Structure formats: structure tokens, C-alpha cells
Amino acid sequence: MLTINSIKNGIVIDHIKSGQGIKIFNYLGLDKADYSVALIMNVESNKLGRKDIIKIENNLELDFTVLGFLDPNITIDKIQNETIIGKVKLRLPDKVENVVNCNNPRCITSIERNIQHTFYLVDEKTGEYRCKYCDEIYKVSDIQIK
Template identity: 60%
Template sequence: MLTITSIKNGIVIDHIHAGLGIRMFYQLGLDKADYSVALIMNAASTHMGRKDIIKIENNVDFDVTMLALIDPNVTVNVIEDEHIVRKVKPELPERVEDIIKCKNPRCITSVEKYIPQVFTLVNRELGQYRCQYCDEIYTVGKD
């Protein structure tokens, strides 16, 4: 059995659906980090079956709403002296720019690379966003 110890000060991103941790890892730029980072994949979970966890031994500043775009069920725990001092449950933002990419090949953003990719939230419960230019629907965690 693999054992990952606790961190003294930093951030733990927990409750990531199995397989999505690597996507968050790269989106946060943790592959270029000069501090300790642990990506735990397919860890056993009583509530989720399997989950991913990211442990960051550093207090990095990042937009937690971006994490909700990858997995809306994620929890961010801030750790100080090996204790959780704050839990953050990110919510889906109303508007997203240059994070989601439109998959419609006829969308203006597919042809004109200088135009920003802009999506607006249309259904919070389903995690659905609509492209500002072509009305293509993007579903968080599925697309």
C-alpha cells in the first residue's frame, strides 16, 4: 500500500473524480513547480469509489473557480501546521474567457485565433456553458 504523508503548510485539492487530477495538475502548471507536489491517482474513497488528490507543499495563489470547470465536486483545503484552516468549495463562474475551447469547427474562434474564447453559464445544475459566438454547448466534466 502506498503511503503519502500529510503536509505541514500548503493546499490539498480533494474529491477530484478519478482521472481528472492529471488535467488539474497541468492546468495549474504544477509540472513546472519548484516545490513538493503529490498527484495521487485512483485513491480509494468510501464516498466516490476512486478519486484523485493533489497535495501542494506551498501556498500558491490560483483561481479556484477554474478547478470547478474541470470538476465541480472538488474541495480545496488550506493547510497550516498540518491542520485544515479553511475549506473552499469552488462554484462555477458566470463567464469564462480563454479556459474552455469551442469544439465547433465553424465557430469564428476556430478560424480567427486572436478572438477570445468566451462562454457564459446557462445551466448551473448541469454545468453547461454556451459559446458567445456560435451557441455551442459545453458541459463541465464531460467535454
């Protein structure tokens, strides 16, 4: 049995869809961290069947918008003295800026380099976003993060 100790002070990113933990780990740049970090993959879960967990022994400022965009089912536990002092439940954000690029070659963002890539949520159930400039629709599951 694998044992991962609790953290004293920091955060736990929990309920990550199985297999997606590495994407969040890399996005947050945790491979370059100089503090303790644990990425636990394919953990059994009553709620999800299987899930990933990231434990970070540090109090990071996280962009909840981006994390909610990557996986809206994530919960973030804030830990102090080995006790959960706060819990944040994420959801799909209404607007996402400069997290993903529009791949439509006719979109103004493919020509003009200084324009922010902006997407608006159009369907929360299917996770569909629409480009602000060209109206191209993207599903969260199909989008590649910058």
C-alpha cells in the same frame, strides 16, 4: 499500504473525480514545480467511491473558476502548520473566459484571433455551457482545456 505524509504549509486539492487529477496536475504546471507535490490517484472514498488528491507543499494562488470548471466537486484545503485553516468548496462558474476554445468553424473566434473565448453556464445539472458568440453548446465532460 501507501503512505503520503501530511504537508506543513500549502494546499490540498481534494475530492477530484477519479482519473481527473492528472488533468488538473498538468493544467497547474505542477510537473515543473520546484517544491514537493503529490498526485494520489484512485484513493478509496466513502463519498465518491474513488477519488484523486493533489497535495502541494506551497501556497499557490489558484484560479478557483478554472478548477470549478474542471471539476465542480473539488474542495481545497489551506494548510498551515499541518492544520487546515480554511476550506473552499468549488462549483461550476457562471462564466468562463479563455479556458477552452469554441470548436465551431463558423464562430467568430475561429477567424478573429484576439477575441476572448467566452462561455456562459446554461444548465448546472448537466454542466452545459454556451459560446457567447455562436451559441454552440458544450458539456464540461466533452471540453478539452487549452
